[in-house]
Amino acid sequence: MMDDKALGKILVIDDDEDVLFAAKMLLRKHAKEVIIEKNPKKIPFLLNNDTYDVIMLDMNFSRDTTSGKEGFYWLEHILERDANAVVVLITAFGDVEMAVKSLKEGATDFVLKPWQNEKLLATLTSAMKLRKSYEQVDTLRQTNRQLQAAQQDNFGQMIGDSPAMKNVFNIIDKVAGTDANVLILGENGTGKELVAREIHNRSLRKKNIFVNVDMGAITETLFESELFGHKKGAFTDAKDDRVGRFEMANKGSLFLDEIGNLSMPLQSKLLTALQRREVTRIGSNKSIPIDIRLIAATNMPIHDMVHQSGFRQDLLYRINTVEIHLPPLRHRQEDIPTLANFFTETYSKKYQKAGISIDDAGHQKLKAYAWPGNIRELQHAIERAIIMCDNAFLTDQDFFFLQQSIHSIKEEPAATPANFNLDDVEKTVIQQAIDKHSGNISQAAKELGLTRASLYRRLQKYGI
Structure with missing residues (x-):
């Protein structure tokens, strides 16, 4: 027994109105939607404006009732538009040779009319x-590429014994x-992505x-394509179907880094997807x-941005x-x-200079x-020193390029406000307390x- 609406969205194209009526009456009980069309010349329009799980295509229209040429012509057109289209050809003539040819040219199956229900x-x-x-193969293929890229980009691990960490x-x-x-x-370079990965690696996902x-x-123009995906032909450079990042992350974790950089219109689109828990690829009307599990990050004072109407409060909520503040x-x-x-x-291992300390x-x-x-700068400083060093030890001379910014926090005089404005005084005292306790909130x-x-x-108010 078939599940209700198990057939998804079906497009039926046939010049015989009786066939179209019979197909719709039968299939509407088993499909989510049945679209019927008598004129095959409308196929380009139909494909440009929607996607279909299965397409039933007549092989012979009124111009040519026996050879199947029109059916093969439109089959080719459909597959050029969507290489993964599933097309079932229908005809009143049981020509085995034609059936074999249609399968070789990309049809999924072949049925005779009048059909048995x-x-x-x-x-x-x-x-x-x-x-x-x-669809699963496409998603898996693009997900695999994303995994490979993530493995290449993933460097390091979370390290720290300080009270703040x-x-x-x-x-x-x-x-x-x-x-x-x-x-x-x-701030930039504090390890926000490492924290996000650590959360994912300890999660149920x-x-x-x-x-x-x-x-x-x-960019503004690529936002929807990157996050929600697109169908082939949806815009000029859409040469293939593309799985969006939301769809790719299904059942896993999606990390949106530097979320504070989004414009207000893009924030609205993101909020809609999060609220509905579904996305729609560009060029498609099918909701996915x-x-x-959403993890976001920013180096911007996002709470101040809400007060200044630069970030949507409902999106922030x-x-x-849960918020995590990473100390510099x-x-x-x-x-x-x-x-x-x-x-x-x-x-040292990467550059085959084992033993350097x-x-x-x-x-x-x-x-x-x-x-x-922050940590990213330290990482690059060590890499540069390793590349340039000739000895078994890295000394202060190997970090000569840091000379201009050397300072000692312990030797710095206590900061004092430039005036007696209460906000300035409070900000100065808070900064001193944070410094004294090494960022331990x-x-x-x-x-x-x-x-x-x-x-x-x-801290949010003063941007500390």
Whole structure:
């Protein structure tokens, strides 16, 4: 017994109105939608405006009733438009040679009319299964490419023993096993993608794909194509069907990096997809359900942007069930030696200079530097030093290029406000508390006499 509406959307093209009526009466009980068309010249229009799970195509129209030439012509046209189209040809003439030729030229099956209802339904059910398998293969192929790219881009692991990082690890432990949406806030180079991957790897979705999307690199015109996908011919450069990142991440995790860079119109489109939990490829009217775990990140003061009407508040509510604030490297100085040693070992192996380490002077120089580019800058500094060094140790001289930015936090005089404006005074005191406790929010809040939530609001207010 067939499941209700198991046949999806079916297009029937035949010049015989009685055939069209009979097909619609039979198939409407088993298909989600049945579209009938008498004129084959409307096929280009139909294909440009919608997609179909199965197409039933007459082989002989009024101009030529026996040779099947028109049927072969339109079969070729359909397959040029959609290589994965599932086409079942129908004819009143049981020509075996014609049937074989149609299969060789891309038809899925061949039925005779008048048909037996049960046989036709069985044929269409098999065709529908084939269509689904084509879609799965396309998705798997593009997902595999995404996985390979992610493996090539994935570098390093989460490292840190500082109080600030222990707080981050504690939040990850609590949130990873849930399906809650997570927003990661932090400066460039602080490791937001590594946190996102760690959440995914500890989640119930860890056996499925992690898809990373750099929202800052997507133009307005490519946004929908990249995230939602497109059908072949949907626009000038759409030479093939494309699976969007949402569809690709189905059953897995979708990481939207630099989400604060989205314009208001794109924020609206993103919010709609998240609310409906479905996407529609460009050039198609077929909605595709999605099941994803959303992780987003930004280096921008996103809460301030909401107050300044630069980011939708309803979208912020949607993406930040849990927030994770990543401290800059200058607020976790005690982690610098551990990170530096990790990168030294990694790049020593990469450049076949095994055994290189950093001496005390080298470590002191690294700890004295402000690292405006955070962990990413440290990583590149170690790589450069490994490439250029000729000895078994990296000394302070191997990091000469950091000279201009050397400073010592401990030797800096306490910051004082430029005036007695209360906001300026509060900002200065908060920054001093954060620096004193190496970015540990809990300890800084305790010293300031604030709750963690109150301190977070002030950090957002002052952009600290």
